[in-house]
Amino acid sequence: MNIFYVKIHKGHMTSVSMKALLYVYNVTSSHCYYSPSYRMLSLLPPLALVSIVGCYRRSCPLHRMLELPQCAQEAARQRDFQLLGCQFGAAREQLRPPHTIRVGLVQNAVVLPTSAPIMDQIDALHRRIGDIVEVAAMCGVNIVCFQEAWTMPFAFCTREKVPWTEFAESAEEGHTTRFCQKLAEKYNMVVVSPILERDESHGATLWNTAVVVSNSGRVLGKSRKNHIPRVGDFNESTYYMEGDTGHRVFQTQFGRIAVNICYGRHHPLNWLMYSVNSAEIIFNPSATIGGLSEPMWPIEARNAAIANHCFTCAINRIGTEHFESEFTSGDGKKAHHDFGHFYGSSYVAAPDGSRSPGLSRTRDGLLVAELDLNLNRQISDKWGFKMTGRYDMYAKELAEAVNENFTPNIVKE
Numbered sequence: 001m002n003i004f005y006v007k008i009h010k011g012h013m014t015s016v017s018m019k020a021l022l023y024v025y026n027v028t029s030s031h032c033y034y035s036p037s038y039r040m041l042s043l044l045p046p047l048a049l050v051s052i053v054g055c056y057r058r059s060c061p062l063h064r065m066l067e068l069p070q071c072a073q074e075a076a077r078q079r080d081f082q083l084l085g086c087q088f089g090a091a092r093e094q095l096r097p098p099h100t101i102r103v104g105l106v107q108n109a110v111v112l113p114t115s116a117p118i119m120d121q122i123d124a125l126h127r128r129i130g131d132i133v134e135v136a137a138m139c140g141v142n143i144v145c146f147q148e149a150w151t152m153p154f155a156f157c158t159r160e161k162v163p164w165t166e167f168a169e170s171a172e173e174g175h176t177t178r179f180c181q182k183l184a185e186k187y188n189m190v191v192v193s194p195i196l197e198r199d200e201s202h203g204a205t206l207w208n209t210a211v212v213v214s215n216s217g218r219v220l221g222k223s224r225k226n227h228i229p230r231v232g233d234f235n236e237s238t239y240y241m242e243g244d245t246g247h248r249v250f251q252t253q254f255g256r257i258a259v260n261i262c263y264g265r266h267h268p269l270n271w272l273m274y275s276v277n278s279a280e281i282i283f284n285p286s287a288t289i290g291g292l293s294e295p296m297w298p299i300e301a302r303n304a305a306i307a308n309h310c311f312t313c314a315i316n317r318i319g320t321e322h323f324e325s326e327f328t329s330g331d332g333k334k335a336h337h338d339f340g341h342f343y344g345s346s347y348v349a350a351p352d353g354s355r356s357p358g359l360s361r362t363r364d365g366l367l368v369a370e371l372d373l374n375l376n377r378q379i380s381d382k383w384g385f386k387m388t389g390r391y392d393m394y395a396k397e398l399a400e401a402v403n404e405n406f407t408p409n410i411v412k413e
Helices: 018-028 037-043 046-059 070-078 118-138 175-187 262-266 268-276 297-308 374-383 391-401
Strands: 082-088 100-107 143-145 190-199 205-213 219-224 256-259 281-286 311-316 318-327 336-343 347-349 365-372
Touching (some): 070 082, 100 118, 118 175, 118 365, 143 281, 175 190, 175 205, 190 219, 190 256, 190 281, 205 256, 262 268, 262 281, 262 297, 268 281, 297 311, 297 347, 347 365, 365 374
Parallel strands (some): 082 365, 100 143, 143 190, 256 281, 281 311
Antiparallel strands (some): 100 365, 190 205, 205 219, 311 347
């Protein structure tokens, strides 16, 4: 990866293009994600920009760009989606060979209007994702993960049950799982498919669920969303409740993976428990909008990777989805037809604090990341967060804190 140097001439940047500097700024700064980047840059004096780049060069571990096949790049252009590649290496060891795999993060907009027939919407998304996964296979991806509730509009803001609950499917035998099984078997690829689940065996209950399909084509298992938001228009508790699958980790041929769905990224203990259960990669398929979560987006998954000695993959959908019926937000403002803009910006973070560039805020995209999973243990040996974590102390204090007779440990004069 190139490091960009900036010269100051009469108070202006002269040796680097705004686009090039914006790339560095996007990779290094969390601020650029919640305000238009060019506007942010225009508000900063040149010396501040030099400081940003200089700080990055001195202190931030670097990923490397991954060269992807020309056929994949051409296919992405023809199919109109962004394709990025990056590498995260590890130090060579004497007793362990490199454990290098490739993951693919897919972000996309809905294909048809939200008023289109349900099966037409689902099938259109299947075709779109099928096109992107084919390119992922060209790039040698071993594990691919889609965004939260990828087969439908994120209609939980509307508080309407019909027709949105009709998008729910069986995790084991549904139309979408069958589709993912075919992809997995065809491309020898693990597929993580977050859907709205209908559990017919337990009262036809709805769940927000990620289905994990092995590269053999068999359903390896499922993981349900642990934390349900009650914030703004995220009216998800109207449809489903907190998951009951705990913090499952799936042993695949390529590595141990976990799925921390959307709102769970705001809960550090959620990340921790997947790590305690030995996850090497934690995917965070999401659907979140600008103005609410965007300031935190580039921080949370990256922090989780550092704190838990693992790779994290943050995935967000794109676009603005419009609904026929107006709905209000309970904030005194006028009723509206859309939830807001889903800002994409999917990225991968490593345990050493490095991260990939983010995908676009406005385009469908595939991010291919090559990971050497040996880095997890190397960073764990270096920093020892698990060794020094004092989990027994926290377990004791948390057990006391959830007791109805709990008294906060406050020392007073």
